[in-house]
Amino acid sequence: MQDAVDGREGILFPESAWRDYPSGSSLRRPAAAWNHPPMATHLLEAMSREGFEEVIALQDRRSGLRAFLAIHDSTQGPAFGGLRRWSYLDEDQALRDCLRLARSMTYKCALAGLQAGGAKLVILDRPELDPAAGYRAIGRLVERLGGRFYTGPDVGTDAQELGWVAEETRFVTRPDEQGPGLLPESTCAGVFAGIAACLRHLDGEEDWRRRTVVVQGLGAVGRGLARLLIEAGARVRASELDPEKAERVARELELELCDPATEYEQPCDVFAPCALGGILHDLTLTRLHCRIVAGGANNVLVRSLHGERLHQRGVLYAPDFAINSGALIRGALFHLEGRRERVEQIGARIGEVLGRILGRSRAEGLAPVRVAVDEAAQRIAHWRGERVPEA
Ligand code: NAD
DSSP: OOOOSOOSSTTTSOGGGGTTSOSSOGGGSOGGGGSOOOHHHHHHHHHHHHTOOEEEEEEETTTTEEEEEEEOOOSSSOEEEEEEEEOOSSHHHHHHHHHHHHHHHHHHHHHHTOSOEEEEEEEEOOTTOOHHHHHHHHHHHHHHTTTSEEEEOBTTBOHHHHHHHHTTOSSBOOSSTTSOOOHHHHHHHHHHHHHHHHHHHHHSSOOGGGOEEEEEOOSHHHHHHHHHHHHHTOEEEEEOSSHHHHHHHHHHHTOEEOOGGGGGGOBOSEEEEOSOSOOBSHHHHTTOBOSEEOOSOSSOBSSTHHHHHHHHTTOEEOOHHHHSOHHHHHHHHHHHHSOOOOHHHHHHHHHHHHHHHHHHHHHHTOOHHHHHHHHHHHHHHHHHTOOOOOO
8 A cells, every 4th residue: 555644754764764674673773774865865755756746945044934845746736735833853854744744635635526736835933933024935935836836724824824924925825804714614524524424334323412522632623523523412522732721612612621641541432633643553542442533633643554453453544634624625615616615515525535435445345544545546646647556
C-alpha cells in the first residue's frame, strides 16, 4: 500500500530507508543511518516518490518569516491548503508536516470528488517573527501564484491572520462575510455524518441514545461535534488540555469531562480525535476501549499500518481524509463555483463516501484506510493520466 498517512517517520524519512538495516531497536542501527542525505537531494526524492509538484521555501528577513509551501497537485484545478503556524522543533519537522498535510489534502479532494488538489503552507513560529508583516509576505506569495493555490485557516491562523493575508491577495478564504463562512460547522457536520455511517455499518442503525462518544479536544471541531452528538441523544464525555476551556464548554453543553491522562482508556462506542494528529501508534492503540475511531483531527495515525492494526483488533477506523473534509468542501465550492454549499448537504456527501468505503472494506476484507487510500490513489492517477496503481 502507498504509505499515505504516515506520521513520525514521514515522507522525508520513509521506512524503506531502513530496509537494509537489521530489525530491532533503532539504537542498534549503524551510526551512518542517522546521517540524512543532503536536504535538497532528500527533498527532491521525496517529492518525486510522492508526486509533489512544487515546494517553495520562503524567508523574509524583515518580518522574520520562515515558511514552506508544498503544492501536491493542481492537475484538475487549484490546490487548496490551510496556513498552519506552529513552533516546530526544526525545519525538518516543519517541512515534513507541510508535505504530509499537502498530500492528505489531495486525498481529501479525490474522495470528495472536488475539481481541486492539495497543498499546505506552514509558518515556523519563532520569537523573531513579526506576525502581521509575515502574513502579509505570505499574501504576496499567494498572489504571485495567480490562483493556482488558495489558502485558508488552520492551527495558529485565525480571523486576524487571514485578514493580513487578505490585504495582499484574492486567493484566500476570507474570515468575514465575503468568505464562505461556517467552516468548522461544515467539518463537524461531516464528522457527525461519518460517525453515523460507521454505526450503521456495524449495527444497522445509529440509535444515538445507546451510544457513548469520547471527544478528544474541545476546540472549534470538538465542541461543535459534541453539541451535535448531544442534540442527537448520545452521551458525550470529553477531554481537553486547557482546564479553563474544558470547564467553560462542559458547563455550556452539560457534558462530562474526563482526565486527558485517561482519555484513551475510556470505555465508549466511539473515540473521536479532535485535537492534534499523530496520536495513534503502537503505544496508544492498545489502550483504546472503543469500537470506532472517527473524528476531525488530521493525520490521526502515525503510520498507515496503524490503521491496519486497528482493523485487526476489530476497531473500525474512519480515515481522517475521508471524514474531515467538510471545511474543504465548503471552501473549495465557494471559490470554484461561487456558491455556499449547505452544511447538511456536506454532511450527506461525507456520509455517502464513508458508507461506500466501509462497504468495500467489508466486501474485500480490507482495512477502511487501505480502501480509502486505494480509491484516492486511483482517482489521482486517473487525473494525471498515470498508470492506475494496484490495490
Ligand atoms: P483547535 O485548536 O480549536 O482545538 C484543538 C483543541 O484540542 C485545543 O483546545 C487543545 O487544547 C486540545 N487538545 C490538544 N491536545 C489534546 C489532548 N491530548 N487531549 C485533549 N485535548 C487536547 O483546533 P480545531 O480547529 O478544533 O481542529 C482540531 C483538529 O481538527 C486539528 O487536527 C485540525 O487540523 C483538524 N481539522 C480542523 C478543521 C476545521 O474546520 N477547523 C478541518 C479539518 C481538520
